[in-house]
Amino acid sequence: MTSTAAKVSLIEFRPDDDWQHIVIADQEECRRCPDKNCLRVCPAGVFAWDNHPGHPVLVRYKQCVECGACRLACPQGAIEFSYPRGGYGVVFHQG
Amino acid sequence: MLNEWFKTKKPHKLPPRTQAASTAAAPRKYDAIVVGAGPSGASAACFMARDGLDVLLLERGPFPGAKTCGGAAVIAEQIHELFPNFWEECRYERIVTRLDYWWLNDDSAVTAGFTSGRLAAAPYNRLSVKRKNFYSWLAAKAVSAGATLLLGHTVDDVLLDHGRTVGVHVSPPQNTTFLADIVILADGANSLLAERAGLNSSVTAKNLSLYAKETIALPPETIEERFNLPPGQGAAIGLIGYPTAGFNGTGSIHLFRDGVNINAGMSVSDFAAGGFGPGDLLERIKKHPRIQPLLAGGVTAEYGAAMIPEGGYHAIPPLVHPGLLIAGDAASLVNGTQGINLAMWSGFYAAKAAFEAKKSRDFSARKLSLYRTLLDESFILQNMRANAKAAALQRDRPYLFDLYSRMANEAAYQMARAYPMPMNAKRKFIWHKVTSLQPVGKIAADLWQVLKVVKG
Numbered sequence: 001m002t003s004t005a006a007k008v009s010l011i012e013f014r015p016d017d018d019w020q021h022i023v024i025a026d027q028e029e030c031r032r033c034p035d036k037n038c039l040r041v042c043p044a045g046v047f048a049w050d051n052h053p054g055h056p057v058l059v060r061y062k063q064c065v066e067c068g069a070c071r072l073a074c075p076q077g078a079i080e081f082s083y084p085r086g087g088y089g090v091v092f093h094q095g
Numbered sequence: 096m097l098n099e100w101f102k103t104k105k106p107h108k109l110p111p112r113t114q115a116a117s118t119a120a121a122p123r124k125y126d127a128i129v130v131g132a133g134p135s136g137a138s139a140a141c142f143m144a145r146d147g148l149d150v151l152l153l154e155r156g157p158f159p160g161a162k163t164c165g166g167a168a169v170i171a172e173q174i175h176e177l178f179p180n181f182w183e184e185c186r187y188e189r190i191v192t193r194l195d196y197w198w199l200n201d202d203s204a205v206t207a208g209f210t211s212g213r214l215a216a217a218p219y220n221r222l223s224v225k226r227k228n229f230y231s232w233l234a235a236k237a238v239s240a241g242a243t244l245l246l247g248h249t250v251d252d253v254l255l256d257h258g259r260t261v262g263v264h265v266s267p268p269q270n271t272t273f274l275a276d277i278v279i280l281a282d283g284a285n286s287l288l289a290e291r292a293g294l295n296s297s298v299t300a301k302n303l304s305l306y307a308k309e310t311i312a313l314p315p316e317t318i319e320e321r322f323n324l325p326p327g328q329g330a331a332i333g334l335i336g337y338p339t340a341g342f343n344g345t346g347s348i349h350l351f352r353d354g355v356n357i358n359a360g361m362s363v364s365d366f367a368a369g370g371f372g373p374g375d376l377l378e379r380i381k382k383h384p385r386i387q388p389l390l391a392g393g394v395t396a397e398y399g400a401a402m403i404p405e406g407g408y409h410a411i412p413p414l415v416h417p418g419l420l421i422a423g424d425a426a427s428l429v430n431g432t433q434g435i436n437l438a439m440w441s442g443f444y445a446a447k448a449a450f451e452a453k454k455s456r457d458f459s460a461r462k463l464s465l466y467r468t469l470l471d472e473s474f475i476l477q478n479m480r481a482n483a484k485a486a487a488l489q490r491d492r493p494y495l496f497d498l499y500s501r502m503a504n505e506a507a508y509q510m511a512r513a514y515p516m517p518m519n520a521k522r523k524f525i526w527h528k529v530t531s532l533q534p535v536g537k538i539a540a541d542l543w544q545v546l547k548v549v550k551g
Contacts, residue, residue, distance in 0.1 A: 008398065
């Protein structure tokens with residue numbers, strides 16, 4: 001199994017439909033950002049961008065594994081990361 | 096001395112609380128609230144409850160261990176001191192009797208390891224565990240000691256009153272407040288609570304490492320055959336060099352009963368600089384010709400990722416605040432392969448300090464600083480101090496792991512080959528091969544720096 005999407009599909013998630021725990025408050029920062037570290041550093045592929053300048057960076061928060069690295073890797077400090085509400089989010093079973 | 100002091104002290108139980116007439120509006124007040132039911136939080140809750148404190152343990156996952164992952168081997172002897180014969184109660188995966196280090200190159204590996212049947216006797220050296228089983232067992236110990244465990248509760252704020260911590264706020268759906276004299280933060284590597292309260296500024300891309308792991312299911316007999324182990328025994332293998340694509344980082348392999356847990360990672364800042372993620376490293380390492388045959392035919396059971404604080408001794412934030420203590424990963428107490436056991440001991444010391452504070456009804460930072468004193472005198476901080484310069488060394492010389500595993504592999508390869516040339520000429524040839532990778536002067540300088548770190 002090699003693709004991140006296939007691997008992420010193995011993880012159990014309890015997604016919260018009503019509240020998003022990772023947000024990019026200002027997409028303008030992302031438009032200016034030359035690195036977009038979030039696209040590569042995130043182990044679960046939460047951040048997606050279609051390579052069109054001007055298009056926003058998507059946050060697919062429902063597949064977040066809650067490591068918190070995106071917030072530290074973002075050179076603009078534009079990613080607001082908090083933990084999902086109680087009972088929601090990733091559930092690991094295999095240690 | 097102080098280290099032994101609480102053991103010699105007479106057991107002292109606080110008198111049972113008289114239940115105050117409950118008013119519906121007032122939030123429930125506890126003696127202590129522990130945020131996070133991982134190894135440090137659950138240990139702290141357990142020892143405080145055993146001392147008679149009224150303890151609330153809050154966990155945001157549906158069960159303890161749901162929110163973190165990574166192959167793990169616990170150091171049994173150190174945990175045995177806290178929870179005697181814990182292996183009889185807790186489900187472990189395998190008894191680790193083989194400890195290996197593999198310095199990998201593109202297609203080869205120089206390995207060093209130790210295997211001994213003596214490690215298979217109690218008290219075991221290391222036991223591999225699944226976090227879910229181990230953490231749940233530990234939290235159950237806290238509950239049976241009298242602590243209240245609430246699952247699915249995410250704490251989003253620490254409540255302060257004139258600079259002193261007085262409780263926590265739980266996010267919706269509960270959206271409620273709990274009060275306590277002491278709050279112990281054990282909320283893990285990415286401790287947002289301490290950071291938000293302005294108590295921890297060392298959570299940075301340099302100090303935090305990101306690891307991705309994959310659990311690959313294989314039948315127990317296949318695992319034992321491939322890793323050359325007797326039934327029930329396991330191995331912990333550290334992977335250095337190739338797995339992290341030129342950066343200083345590590346990978347490791349841990350064996351479960353019916354699966355292989357493989358992981359790789361390095362600091363978040365190196366990932367940002369390198370322009371790839373931990374999942375890429377994991378794919379790279381799985382394809383290595385020495386590793387691929389070990390995993391062949393296995394089915395991926397789970398993928399995941401987690402951060403670990405690897406900033407070392409100098410990244411430890413202030414741990415004692417009025418009414419608040421920080422323990423475990425949140426306190427950056429990780430030392431090489433030691434994490435869970437350090438977390439549990441820090442929880443234990445935090446519990447002892449909390450109990451002393453409760454007895455004297457003094458929750459000031461001065462009183463609670465007993466926690467820091469106990470840590471300072473224990474093996475935890477002494478070991479971390481001994482390793483204090485290692486993190487800086489790895490940062491200053493980011494090529495160390497990769498370069499020296501390359502050199503070791505090159506030297507071993509040339510030595511393994513037999514050339515039609517005289518021995519002396521071959522020795523010269525190998526010397527030139529190796530020193531063409533790094534000049535002698537630089538090797539000596541690196542060696543000197545490493546020796547300085549080892550000497551402390």
